[in-house]
Every structure is written in C-alpha cells, then in structure tokens.
Amino acid sequence: MRLTLLGPTDYKHMPWKNGGGSTLELLQDPAPDGGFNWRLSIADVATPGPFSTFEGIDRQIMLVGGNGMVLSFDNAAPPVVIAKPLRPQAFKGEWRTDCRLIDGAIQDFNVMVRRAWGMAAVNAFDLVKDQRLTLAVAPLTILHLLDGTAECGGENLQDGNTLRLDSDRTETVAIAITSAKARLIVISLKAHEGSAP
Secondary structure (H helix, E strand, C coil), X not given: CEEEEECHHHCEEEECCCCCCEEXXXXXXXXXXXXXXXXXXXXXXXXXXXXCCCCCEEEEEXXXXXXXXXXXXXXXXXXXXXXXXXXXXXXXXXXXXXXXXXXXXXXXXEEXXXXXXXXXXXXXXXXXXXXXXXXXXXXXXXXEEEECCEEECXXXXXXXXXXXXXXXXXXXXXXXXXXXXXXXXXXXXXXXXXXXX
C-alpha cells in the first residue's frame, strides 16, 4: 500500500467555475481533456446564488460548517435541505442548481467524479479518542481529517490533513483517533472497467 500525506501547503485555492466564489481544492485526478476524473474540495459559501454546472459529473456534497443550505434544481428533483453535518447529498453536476443559505455562511465538502470514469462512495464519522476504524482499501481510498488528530499506517494526521491510500489489491488499514474528538471523511474511488486507475 502506498500512502501519501497532504496538508494545507499542498492544496490549491481556485475560483468557482461561474465566478461566484472560491474553493479550496484538496486533490484531483487530471483528465486528458484538461478536466478531471475526480476532485475533492472544500467551499466557503457566504452568499446565496447558483452553483457552477459540470456536465457529466456526479456530485456529492456535505455540510461541514454553518447552519446549512437549501438546494433547488431546474428539473423534477425536489429541493433538498442540507442542515445536518457530515451527511452526503448526491446530485448531477449538469443540473442547474441554486443555493439558499438557511442562516449565514456555510462550508461544504465536495466530491466530484466524472460519470464516464467511475464512482465514489463517501462516508463521514464523528469519532472520539481511542476509537478505531478498519477500512478496506482497493484500489484508492482518501481520508480527510476535518479536525482532531489521528494515526493511520504510520502517518500522523492533524487538522486539515488528507491521506491518499493506493493499493493494487484489497488490503485493510486501521485508523486510530488520538485527540478527544475528531471528524473524518472517507472517500473510496473506483474506476469503471477499462478506465485508468
């Protein structure tokens, strides 16, 4: 298993595609056409308004700070209220999506995957000291520690660290929480048969 630890100096601040705000990009897998196969990011949303559109992209979004938002779509999908932290909400990137803030600015975590490339499973955990998680890794799992400290595979994670785990076969890895509390996001990425890993 190959482990790659990333921190704030590895991340990239970039404007929203529609110019309405900015995003902290944690990690992405570039695609040959200049886009991405998958992308992980955290956005600060201070004002209501439309989301950028991403044709052919499956999105999952979760609240990680603030009082939440309501997303409305231009198709038959009903509006969704995102007010409970760490609960992923899936929607299509090509849907015209409008955001209304419930009570002030929020921060959200985004997972975007090119539909033709593959898929992502997103889970998030509120954990306490000495709690351990055991995860299966194959072929690619990414951990993002929102806050707290943890240990995984000999790597010590601090607030805001991202740990990428690559494996050519199914392996398990243990994550141990070393702070009083911690919030951890786990993203498992899998390419379709024939897609690049």
